[in-house]
Amino acid sequence: MTSLVAPLQFNIVQFDFYRGSYPREINLPFLKNLRLKYILSLTPEPLTNDPVMAKFCDENGIENIHIQCCKKKENKDKDKDKDKSTPKVKKKKKPVPIEYSVVIECVKFLIDRRHYPCYMHCTNGELVTSLVVACLRKFSYWSTVSILNEFLAYNSSINIHERNFIEQFHSEIEIDNLNLKDKVPWISLQHVGWNKEDKVQNAEITRINSVPGMLPKLKFHSL
Amino acid sequence: MSPQDTLSGESISNEVSQEKYHGESNENSDENQILVGQAPAKRIVPPLNFCPVERYLYRSGQPSPVNFPFLLDLNLKTIIWLANEEPQDSLLVFCDRHDIQLQFAAINPDGGEDDNPWDGLTEHSIINALQTIVDQDNYPLLVCCGMGRHRTGTVIGCLRRIMGWNLASVSEEYRRFTGSRGGRILVELLIEAFDTNSVKIDHNRAPPWLLTALEQPE
Numbered sequence: 001m002t003s004l005v006a007p008l009q010f011n012i013v014q015f016d017f018y019r020g021s022y023p024r025e026i027n028l029p030f031l032k033n034l035r036l037k038y039i040l041s042l043t044p045e046p047l048t049n050d051p052v053m054a055k056f057c058d059e060n061g062i063e064n065i066h067i068q069c070c071k072k073k074e075n076k077d078k079d080k081d082k083d084k085s086t087p088k089v090k091k092k093k094k095p096v097p098i099e100y101s102v103v104i105e106c107v108k109f110l111i112d113r114r115h116y117p118c119y120m121h122c123t124n125g126e127l128v129t130s131l132v133v134a135c136l137r138k139f140s141y142w143s144t145v146s147i148l149n150e151f152l153a154y155n156s157s158i159n160i161h162e163r164n165f166i167e168q169f170h171s172e173i174e175i176d177n178l179n180l181k182d183k184v185p186w187i188s189l190q191h192v193g194w195n196k197e198d199k200v201q202n203a204e205i206t207r208i209n210s211v212p213g214m215l216p217k218l219k220f221h222s223l
Numbered sequence: 224m225s226p227q228d229t230l231s232g233e234s235i236s237n238e239v240s241q242e243k244y245h246g247e248s249n250e251n252s253d254e255n256q257i258l259v260g261q262a263p264a265k266r267i268v269p270p271l272n273f274c275p276v277e278r279y280l281y282r283s284g285q286p287s288p289v290n291f292p293f294l295l296d297l298n299l300k301t302i303i304w305l306a307n308e309e310p311q312d313s314l315l316v317f318c319d320r321h322d323i324q325l326q327f328a329a330i331n332p333d334g335g336e337d338d339n340p341w342d343g344l345t346e347h348s349i350i351n352a353l354q355t356i357v358d359q360d361n362y363p364l365l366v367c368c369g370m371g372r373h374r375t376g377t378v379i380g381c382l383r384r385i386m387g388w389n390l391a392s393v394s395e396e397y398r399r400f401t402g403s404r405g406g407r408i409l410v411e412l413l414i415e416a417f418d419t420n421s422v423k424i425d426h427n428r429a430p431p432w433l434l435t436a437l438e439q440p441e
Contacts, residue, residue: 004436009399012275030392032436033297084440143266146273153272154227204286205317 004030009125013133015100016117017110018105021125025052031119038063038115042122042129044071060126067105067196069098069128090123095161098128102148103135104173109137111175127162130154134166138215144209172217180220187220227302229353272400277432279363280356280436282379282400284371288313294365299323301361303352305368305375324361328352331343342375346417352378353385353422359430372401373410380414385422386436390415 007020007027023031024045039049039062046066048054057064109115122128130151139148147166151158270293272286286294294317301324304310310325318325328348344352355361356378368374376397383393393414398406425435 002387003389004392006390006396008395010392011396011399012277013273015278035435058409086344140269141263142264143268146267146269149271151273153274158405205291206294208268208289209265 002029004033006030007125009129013186015137016116018119019125019129019133020121021117022121022123023047023053023119024090028052028056031056032060034117034119036060036097036116036117036119037174038062039064040106040109040118040120041066042069042098042106042120042132044068044123065109066108067102070123077085096127096131096165100169102128103132103169104171106132107136107139107173107187107216107218108175111183111187112178113182116184124153131162131165133171134186135216138166138169139218140142141215147213169215170216172219173220174219176221178220244435245376245392263332265292265390267296270371271365272375274400276366276379276382277430279430281365281372282375283365283367284375285310285369286314286365287311291317297363297365298310298366299363299365301355303327303328303355303364303366303378305348305352305366305378326352326355343407343413344374346413349417350376350421351431351440353381356382357385357422357424357430357433358428360375360428362430367390370402376400376406377410377413380410381417381419384414384417385419385424388435 005026007023007030010018010030011021013019018034018036025041039047039057041064043066047064048057048066053064056062106120110118112121120129120132134147135149139152143165148158148163151162151166155162252372257322268289269283270286270290273290273293275281276282288433299321302314303316303326305328307329309315314324320439328344328351336345352366356364356366364374366378379437382392383396384390394406397411397414401407424433424437431439
């Protein structure tokens with residue numbers, strides 16, 4: 001049996017939703033086993049610029065979605081067709097490498113359950129991916145402590161900017177043209193079961209109160 | 224319930240597809256699910272070091288009462304507890320009340336008085352735990368120990384070996400959950416030396432993801 005090499009920082013976020021670092025040739029047999037439909041790349045350049053990856057995606061019927069981030073400043077001459085034409089303003093070094101717009105784009109893509117199995121990656125599988133996953137967990141109503149606990153498994157530390165980025169994420173995201181039955185369940189859906197269970201006879205259960213108004217919201221237009 | 228898992232293309236036994244984990248079941252018509260217009264007043268707190276390992280298989284540190292609502296959502300059937308000592312009473316009561324089978328996998332069942340909580344797992348107890356893990360009947364399943372680091376990491380590491388993962392990938396995953404003091408070399412040696420043939424896999428009862436991993440070309 002050949003041995004499978006998972007991409008660095010590889011893990012499962014939810015069923016059929018994986019995360020990790022930039023895939024390399026050595027990871028291809030492993031990735032093939034995941035039977036992916038999509039690869040979501042949070043990188044400066046599209047994954048398919050790499051001929052090996054382009055061939056792999058092509059052969060396995062995997063679509064590549066590129067959400068550009070962490071692009072280094074450069075001359076305008078290299079125009080990519082998928083690029084959003086954002087006006088170039090000179091910026092100071094950003095406190096975190098991504099903007100909320102990246103998270104929002106991810107949510108808009110990941111909310112559709114037809115987009116799975118999906119592998120989401122950035123360059124090293126650490127900061128950018130972790131920030132996006134942390135924001136996604138807010139849609140599952142995870143407590144901040146649990147979100148940061150997960151974040152720290154992939155990053156040796158967290159600074160105040162990263163923490164703020166996660167805590168202050170409460171955008172209202174407009175979702176167009178998505179039938180509710182095609183929404184993944186783990187985003188903004190809750191099990192009623194434990195509301196019923198949440199009674200006095202279940203004295204062993206402790207609940208954590210939330211701070212209101214700090215969560216992101218979804219707005220569906222297709223209903 | 225109408226056919227599910229169009230998302231994954233895999234077919235799993237009815238028993239499991241009827242589980243109503245809020246993160247996984249797909250049918251909007253599921254009467255136990257509601258669309259949340261407003262965020263709930265309480266937050267969800269997964270246990271320390273919680274992480275999904277594969278579908279319906281999870282790992283974590285010792286769950287405490289703040290984690291119980293989250294555990295209820297997972298609709299667990301079995302919890303494997305990897306320690307000599309008993310878990311907190313609250314967990315015992317919780318498992319009892321919600322019909323969760325709590326399987327004790329003592330570190331060294333034959334050790335008697337000489338048994339130390341900081342010892343690594345013996346091969347015997349690893350095989351024991353894995354024998355439960357390769358049986359779909361026990362799912363959804365949570366593997367946990369005190370902190371969800373070394374003992375859980377050993378068992379999951381050996382599972383990854385069975386799945387044909389490269390040893391470096393196994394170690395990377397193990398170390399990710401070991402906190403700031405890093406991995407223990409003895410645990411990694413244990414994982415490396417583990418004989419993957421010592422676990423008997425019944426193909427009719429194994430979870431689908433395990434079969435996928437096993438059927439890869441030579």
